[in-house]
Amino acid sequence: MNDIVASTPLPNTIKTITNDLRKLGLEKGMTVIVHSSLSSIGWVSGGAVAVVEALMKVITEEGTIIMPTQSSDLSDPKHWSRPPVPEEWWQIIRDNVPAFEPHITPTRAMGKVVECFRTYPNVVRSNHPLGSFAAWGKHAEEITMNQSLSMSLGEESPLRKIYDLDGYILLIGVGYDSNTSVHLSEVRTGACELLKVGAPILENGERVWKEFVDMDYDSDKFVEIGVEFERKGTVTNGKIGNATCRLMKQRDIVDFGTEWFLKKNQ
Template sequence: MREEDVIKQLKSPHTRLSLYKDFKNLGVEKGMVVIIHSSLSAFGWVCGGAIAVVQALMDTVGSEGTIVMPTQTADISDPSEWQMPPVPKDWWPIIRDHMPAYDPQITPTRGMGKIVEVFRTFPGVKRSSHPMYSFAAWGKEADYILSEQPLEEGFGSKSPLAKIYELDGHILLLGAGHDSNTSLHFAEHAIPNREKVKKGTAIMENDKRVWKTYEEIVYDSDSFEELGKEFEKVYTVKCTAIGSATCKLMKQRPIIDFAREWLPNQVKPSDM
């Protein structure tokens, strides 16, 4: 949609102040630990764009709160897995030998949206060390949440998602659906005998760039949207429209616990 058409859809522009009021009305409070999934375009026209959204979120939770966003980098992965787009097989060894190592400071996100990409560059925002499944965080609990994230089980029991669970944090969906709800990957570790695959990535190890291989479970978000709909039939989820964006706020623990029960029942024996 053209920017002109987006502007015509709004009576007045979103601003840092109006978004702050919107987030408060949704239920976001000072001191909250909240993991956020977002779509800037879903809001309509925002004065200041992604910067204003990030500032409004920081205003809402305050320095005593904590904001977390997934900053994934799927392009620093084994090229044999690439599908969008795939690359020729004879390129694979070249990519493995020359892919720049993950660097929390400079490696950009891929497919995470403008708000996330802007957030990771903000002063005071820190980022975890996982080369593919990293998270960025700002606020009181940022250091603890990012304190460890093993290469294997990047969304598992020692991940930032697990720390948010321990802290009884919230999930905030801003124009994004449950298919983008990264927390649900934490619940996938409850599926018995989950298939594992070999992964590869470029990292720094002992001050040297290396191509590292490791094992990880097969993460699959295909059922997350259906899972979210079933969850919302049973549990209270605060919901409002901010511009054209449907925004939802919920506790993380209940949906993780629900997913741990629900997901194993969706896995066919042939998938395990």
């Protein structure tokens, strides 16, 4: 905390963050998926709440804000690596981890802004136990409804709906490896292998461990894709507090990523 204070010239507030968002190109009525690092902004008066309030003030309910709200700690423990758990634990975890519930289940490793946003009034969350999304505003219900259990980041996901709405991506202090939308490019090109996964869900009010097929998503190439994409000059760069930020059309980078994977897979 002392380092953050020392590196912040003046406190960031709802007002200053609002101004920075508008300077970057955010405006009323946009559909935008946001990925963020609160600490990258510097010291913020109000913390994550101030960031969420500023986003809502700029976009308004005439637009839509979306954030990924993934809960990977509900996944099959046999796939865990950070950290792994003993094999004799696996079935105990499968049998006992609570079922996913959109209004209750916390996110894992998604950041303070996301965890704050998902608790806000009128924010709705898709019903996927591992790869859910939360949304607020005009298209929130449309974007979050009927997310496919299998191929969770594919054609029946909120990512596809943002694509169809010609929405934007905002990266606040995070790199392209956090740019979830490029997973849609992976699905469209079959860039990754399929695997059987599992998670606890509610079926007819009862908790069950549900197995399904999904892609073994891999963001390792996303930074390389982002660097090449920026050479096209279709990314707006700016600052929110101390945070380096990027604003881009989601459709543009998904299409670019699709072409990139197709070329690499030839």
